[in-house]
Amino acid sequence: MKILYFFCSILLAFSFNACQEKVGDEIVSSGTNNTKEQLEAMKNIDRNSYAEVSDVFKETSEITSDNLPFFLVFSANGCVYCDRLKNLIKENPEIKSFLKSNYAPYYINISYTKTHKIRFSNQELSTADLAQKYNIKPTPTLVFLSQSGKELFIYPGFMPKNRFFATLEFLTNPTLETKEPQNIAQELQTYWKQKGV
Template sequence: MKKIALVLLCLGLFFGCKDQGIDSQSFSSGNEVSLETQQLSQDMDKKSYEGLEDIFKDTSLIETNNKYLLMIFGKNNCKYCDKLKDEIKRSNRVKEYIKENFSAYYVNISYDKKHHLAFIDKKEIKQADVATSQLADGIYKVFSTPTIIFGDKDGKTIFEIPGYVPEERFYKTLEFIVSNKWQKGRSDKERLKILQDFIEGK
């Protein structure tokens, strides 16, 4: 909770949608599900980032490709998720910066699909096959949407921001990650203070 308060203090007031979890009743289980139905289930989330397919990669395989990691957890009917995606769509500089420097993923927690993590995440897992619910609840502890995860080139979490971030602050945060200035901070608190100074041009 202290970590979240620090993020909110550092970056200002943010808005997000409370996570209601994944509706597991919407999905079948068992061997009777056809391969075609399974594939449709795996692809349902792609509509979530329609128009941003050049930015966000298919979350079936989540890897860094020797770039920084950017993961945005969102869900259906989350107005702040939609606002963040709309701002990314409208800003060529944000889109180009993400494409050049980040392996970016939009994970819609309204659907439960299978993901293969091909990097070392904050729990020191080297390789893992996980469901969306495990990724959001078990690994990243997502409690509101959007939640933005920034990771290094090994996939280790640098820090996370629960809530919507306006375009200018979002862009400055992307620059901050690429600058590697966050490495000077030994704790979340120190990193967030360095980020605040970076955003304010200190």
């Protein structure tokens, strides 16, 4: 019993001593004093989700065309077919090269919140608002836009390699900007049949 009293009195002494310690900025943080490195890491946390193809896809904070049509991939964490698409791109130098040379490619992970400056519409949209703009439901969803931002074709789901490459080739045609998306989709299906994909 004496041992119990002894330990209790030591515990009390420590707690009184701890309570007398002055609370200051060095002890308690409001959580708002982030370093530049921390802010940059938070701003680009989505980039980790496509690190294996980040040599192809541009940073999504500012979406600009560079006088090329847009290729937007909407993905999510835990999406098996998103991972398959990343692997397809990573493992095919021809596709990587074609994307980098002929498109302004962006990989947008809807699992994260970010603000995107959309240059073709002079808007700033959150990731959720950008996904809503293109009615993104399943992932991956592939969104093809003209260099002025006009919707050309939206494909929900994964495409096999040959069909994917044929689609990339077909949708670089600048004359498609004058056509409606449903007409483009019909022409693309005809193109797939011609290519046997």
